[in-house]
Amino acid sequence: MNDLPTDPGTDDGALLSVRGVDVGYRTGRRTHVTAVHDVSFDLHPGQSMALVGESGCGKTTLGLGLLRLLPRTGVIPSGEILFRRKDGTRVDVRTLQKENLRRFRWSEAAMVFQGAMNAFNPVLRIEDHFVDTFRAHENGRRRPRREILEQSAELLEMVRLDPARVLNAFPHELSGGMRQRSLIALALALRPQLLILDEPTTALDLLTQRSIVERLAELREQLRFSMVFITHDLGLAAELADRVGTMYAGRLIETGTTRDIFHRSRHPYTSALIDSVPPVAGDLHVPESLPGGPPSLHALPPGCSFAPRCAHALTDCDLTRPTLDVLVPRGEGLSHAAACLRSTDAEIHAEGVPR
């Protein structure tokens, strides 16, 4: 169950230790579907981890599960989500009770949702979102509105927005990029240690994406928070992440540093994903297509879930489910691990083949 390199217990330096987490959804009275299977990883302070994979691979479910923000039908039947709070104490997010959970969210770990369009309440001004957030998390003493607004203005300036224009605006009066930046400023309001971003730049224009990516990189330098971001844009992962986790059919099937994943990937699914996005620079690179789609979560193949689409599958792949085995051990959760029976097979991983 514990596939991770570091000692099987908790990793003391880690900000977030996810251990054998399953996330499922109830689909009927007695039926349910498991959308995330047995995921384990350690995230150390200051790290930025990208979760990549096709739609329906469990990325968002995992991200929501980490903060217990799942819809009502969502359940986390097993596993531990250990989080080291600012005061040094360690809590299991999975067992946090109501009030503690409410306090935990935003001040310890905050979420930036997909589609900045829908994340704001359309009938509230941006300033009201800030005021509500600060008020909901103050301890006893009621802060004057003016003080809160001053602090909100600072936050907006941090993401290069003009507070005079933005604070007083309704969400629909802002462009998509401005809304997304406001949302990031809002998420950072209580100085969380961890930011979870779900598709932070999807649906934004190229130049707007660029400004968000650069802001995020600068803010991370400045405020030293950790990030888990969910994306299907591999370019974004290559740029913004220190490490990448590939998900397929609800499982983490490869994890490693960004270089491991992009230059020395040991899982055919990761390689296929990377090969399907051509770089813009340089001559024409003919991308490889990866036919088919992820299997239905109701009917997962008995062996490796990727075997039916895999160009390198052997008969054994249909029978044995590979575990996430460490290939290159490193500290701080940066080991390169892959869940593939042929991860060390020299035949398909010819050394030194550059893309």
Next chain:
Amino acid sequence: MIDRTFDTAHPEPVTVPGPQGDSPGHGETTEPVLTLKGAQQIFRTPRGDVPAVAGVDLEVRAGQVLCLVGESGCGKTTTARMAAALADPTAGSVLFRGKDVASMDRKERAAFRRSVQYIHQDPYASLNPVRTVYSTVSAGLRRHGMVKNHAEARRVTAELLERVDLTPAEDHLDKYPHQMSGGQRQRVAVARALAMNPEVIIADESTSMLDVSIRVSLLNTLGRLRDELGVGFLFITHDLAVAKYFAWRGEIAVMYLGKVVEQGTTPRVVNDPRHPYTEALVSAVSEPDPDLAHRKDRIRLREADIPDLTDLPPGCDFHPRCPLYAEGDCDSVRPPLVRSHDRLLACHVVTRG
């Protein structure tokens, strides 16, 4: 109206087709199938006129790809809608095989409708959920009397599905859209377009909603239609990687606020962008390679936000954001789209130097 003056000081061979009647020496062998001449679309709104497309000249040829790229709101889709005669230009014209679409009679218009097909962005919205694949794909065939009876309609539909790699076709004929994945639905939309034996397909962000893994195989399918059936494409995307791959042997036109600012052959435009806006776009791409991503020179714009179409800056539309902005014409004279070396460019600074 765009004023096109061609710089004849550069004798390099010209690969960019100019507007109609331009320099007869340029050996374009095929006549354009679809031509936009100074096509303009101004929307009148209470807030003022919105020049969504402020005069563009474009040509689509059989078996060739013309790719429109640019940010949202730059007029890509409006241009496509005019090209498909779904919207009438407020000025300028759309020509199909040299004939103005606006002056076509009923019969000619029907032929035009068959020959120019449109594939929309969202395959979840563009297919009727209560129709089977067979019903959707064969609707046009039956409407235009291209099949005699039910049996033939099914046979032709099955052939079309095979062509777009929905195999075995029999399995898909009687499915409803909700029983299919996004990629499969988009293939149904392609088959529907193909049913009319089109000469031009207008694909508006047709791969944007799909996962990367499926995107490539759909592009390959479209590429086969282009090469084997000689279908011309007006291909719209905001993704430069997709543009580069699909239009490698064709052309790219970069649009900004309703105007084409740079147009040329794809390898030249993508690998050696000259207009500062194109340069900014190319430099903004996140490359799927961590080393390349960190090595890449990024262009810093002077301003991040795009101006409002109802309140355009004087002179060049791009000057408030342009890193090459220079005193002089930039903020007073609108740069015309002129030939400069191997492409068309609308920039005072670059064409001067």
